[in-house]
Amino acid sequence: MARAAHAARAHSDSGTTVRALLDKEGRTYAEAAGIRLKDTPQPLYQLLVLAHLLSARIRADTAVAAARALFAAGMRDARHMRDATWQQRVDALGEGGYRRYDERTSTQLGKAAELVVDTYGGDLRRLRDKAGGDVRELRTLLQEVPGIGPAGADIFVREVQGVWPEVAPYLGEKALEGARRLSLPADPETLARLVGKEELPALAAALVRAALDKHVVDEVHETANETQGGSG
Numbered sequence: 001m002a003r004a005a006h007a008a009r010a011h012s013d014s015g016t017t018v019r020a021l022l023d024k025e026g027r028t029y030a031e032a033a034g035i036r037l038k039d040t041p042q043p044l045y046q047l048l049v050l051a052h053l054l055s056a057r058i059r060a061d062t063a064v065a066a067a068r069a070l071f072a073a074g075m076r077d078a079r080h081m082r083d084a085t086w087q088q089r090v091d092a093l094g095e096g097g098y099r100r101y102d103e104r105t106s107t108q109l110g111k112a113a114e115l116v117v118d119t120y121g122g123d124l125r126r127l128r129d130k131a132g133g134d135v136r137e138l139r140t141l142l143q144e145v146p147g148i149g150p151a152g153a154d155i156f157v158r159e160v161q162g163v164w165p166e167v168a169p170y171l172g173e174k175a176l177e178g179a180r181r182l183s184l185p186a187d188p189e190t191l192a193r194l195v196g197k198e199e200l201p202a203l204a205a206a207l208v209r210a211a212l213d214k215h216v217v218d219e220v221h222e223t224a225n226e227t228q229g230g231s232g
Contacts, residue, residue: 013224014184018194018203020223021182025206025216026199029054030159033067039163042077044124045116047159048145049081052112055152056101060212066096070109078122081113108147115145133166158204168197171204178210181217 030037035046049070053063073092075081081089089106098105120126131138135157142153154172161168169192171179176186184207185191195203210216 015194016227017182017184017220017224018191020220020227021206021210021216022195022199022202024220024223025209026202028159028162028201028205029060029064029155030201032061033064034071035067037159037163039125041123041125044160044163045078045081045122046071046076048112048116048124048142048148048156049075049109051152051155051159052109052145052147053098053105054155055147055149056105058098058100060209062097066093066098069093069096069098075109078113078116081109082117084110086110105147111146112148128164135167135170138167158208159201161204162198162201165197168192168200170200171207174211175204175207178207178212178217181214182207182210182220 028037029050030043030047033046033050035043035050037043037047046067050063050067053066054060056063069092070081070089073084073088073095075084075089075092086106089109090102093099093102093105116122116124127141128138131141139150139153139157142148142156143150148156151174154174157167157170158172158175161170169188171188171191176188179186179191191203191207192200210220
């Protein structure tokens with residue numbers, strides 16, 4: 001009886017913490033970059049570009065700004081990215097503040113776009129089909145794209161689970177690190193039960209921000225403690 005009560009309280013406390021986290025940081029990286037994510041070729045490709053940019057050792061807001069600049073410059077799909085000149089890509093990256101890696105990244109983006117066009121006809125849903133619902137295979141195929149390593153594959157899968165439900169729940173190690181910092185269960189299935197399916201990508205992104213920024217952890221804990229105190 002006491003054990004059941006303790007488990008119920010722990011679940012309630014976790015739910016309060018998750019709600020405080022989502023209220024503060026519940027925005028996906030795709031949303032921040034202006035990507036209206038749908039299961040169609042253009043936004044899926046844009047998410048791949050964003051995952052590529054976010055996986056570098058650079059501030060997330062700089063990567064988001066660089067993605068916005070690339071898309072604003074017309075490089076919204078794989079064919080336009082492939083057909084842009086190297087200098088056009090460099091200029092757009094620079095406009096977004098992505099200067100430290102701009103030359104190498106421009107080359108990688110061109111090669112990546114070429115692979116996406118040549119292998120998948122510009123449509124990443126074909127990559128999804130090739131993976132056959134296997135998350136491990138999906139991550140492997142993503143890492144065949146120039147510029148996409150394990151971190152980039154994690155970012156893509158975390159964000160795409162809202163429109164590719166067969167990969168959910170997916171959080172990845174960085175999000176689980178955020179869960180541990182917030183004293184939440186570091187288990188995807190348990191965390192997924194604390195939110196609606198449509199909130200999973202936002203939860204994953206918010207947990208990553210908690211892993212990267214101690215201030216997020218402190219503020220969420222403060223808000224959750226106030227909420228729990230007020231309901232006691």
